[in-house]
Amino acid sequence: MYIWEQPDWPRLTWQDGSIAAPLAAVRHDQGRLIGRMEALGFKLREEAVLQTLTQDVVKTSEIEGEQLDATQVRSSLARRLGIDIGALPPTDRNVEGIVEVMLDATRNYQAALTAERLFGWHAALFPTGRSGMTKIIVGDWRDDSTGPMQVVSGPYGREKVHYSAPPAPRVAAEMEAFLAWFNAPLTTDPVVKAALAHFWFVTIHPFEDGNGRIARAIADLALARSEGSSQRFYSMSAQIRTERNAYYDQLERTQKGATDVTSWILWFLDCLGRAIHGADGVLAAVVAKGQFWERAAALALNERQIKVLNRLLDGFEGKMTSSKWAVIAKCSQDTANRDIAALLDLGLLRKGDGGGRSTHYELVL
CATH class of the missing domain: 1.10.10.10 (Winged helix-like DNA-binding domain superfamily/Winged helix DNA-binding domain)
Structure with a gap:
């Protein structure tokens, strides 16, 4: 039985005592990182945001097996953020699409998350109406006309089904419940809400394709709300890419269990903590770049x-x-x-x- 088949779905529960310490640690690390970045000054902070968002866009696509040109991603982000990085190379439509989604999620984090907004994100990800060579429904919920929505792996004829999503007739009502919860006033810590939102959305799997990227964009939006800032200094997607197998394993285990999702929240918090600590590398690179150009200025x-x-x-x-x-x-x-x-x-x-x-x-x- 999948979690969405449980009689108490979607009333997700968790053990507060189990998540209290890791949640407190992550919240402390969030504040500490933001404080360190604020001390950099405007230009270096701007560069840190650009590096982080570039990493986020490249890695969230990489998780799904799509390789983007990091230079094009950086160029697209710089143009949209008004950051001068010299000559800007042209960018592909697929790069522009995911950049639009990530910037809308993080810069407009206070705006309500609606079905229309999600449809816009989905259309931006698939501007040709196709996923690879396959024509898909774009900007609307899936209809399962090509069969049930399943996550599978393995060669043709020997596929392994890791997960089967709710049938298409349920999707509209499932998403209505999800969006009402997401936009409601907070009743739990916003970082925990980010973990729940990621899991809940990807469990519904409302689109024919792009569900993982949109789930991670929703989580980034929720994390921006938790910090009250559109500036991103760490990349959750980059950390998930590093831990990709563990990410999918944890999702699969939780989706095949009861509605107590403590294990998923703990994994999410641990992964987020490692992502925040990974920002030390971005900080070091930005400071080194600033010092280099100070030497070269004359x-x-x-x-x-x-x-x-x-x-x-x-x-x-x-x-x-x-x-x-x-x-x-x-x-x-x-x-x-x-x-x-x-x-x-x-x-x-x-x-x-x-x-x-x-x-x-x-x-x-």
Whole structure:
């Protein structure tokens, strides 16, 4: 029996005594992180938000097996947030869609969550009306015309059903109850409400596709309410991506149990705590970037050098070679070599270990 088949669904319960200590710890860590970020100053705080949101968008899509170009995501976010990061590359429709959803969830966190708002999010995720090659219902609840909504894995003919969602005729009423609860005045801690909202929505699974991404956007909205701020300094989606198997295992176990969801709330709080602690890496990177540009401010750098240095500071994957430099800067190999040589002389770059074809360059931080 699935949880939605229980006679007392959707009256979810939990053991307050079991969650009290981890909840208090997470709330303490939330406040401590926000305090540290507020002390950064406007420009560095702006950069921290941009890095966090970029990570959030990329990782929430990655959980569903969709790989987005992080540079495009950063570009789309910067344009919408009014942050100057230099030349902005064009972005794909699928990137723009998920960016729109995440920004609406976090910047408009005080607005009511309605069916129409969710339909708008869903339409933004699937602008072509298709999931991959498959045509789906977009901007409306599923109708199960292609069969029951199930979460499955395994090869064709040997699939394993992990979960079966409520049948389509129940979805409208289920979502009406969910939205009424979500928009009602708080009767529990808002972080606990974020955990419950994530679980409740993904259990209903109201759309043909995109349910996981929208569930995580709803959780982000609830977490923004818990902090009273639209600025995001940690990424729950990035942490869930790291713990993806445990995430799905915990969902499956809870969905096959009774309406006491203490175990899910505990897992959510632990994961959130690790996400908040993971923001130390973002903080360190932002501070290092700020200090780097303070050193470089008085130096006469050209646009190509600034562009590639920023790519390196933003976490360039792989090793930066002169040929990669030429591609990114859209210049000749000779020009790339001159740009690099100048930065070596200025002490902003150094040669990495290895020579010959393995010659690459690293930032001096």
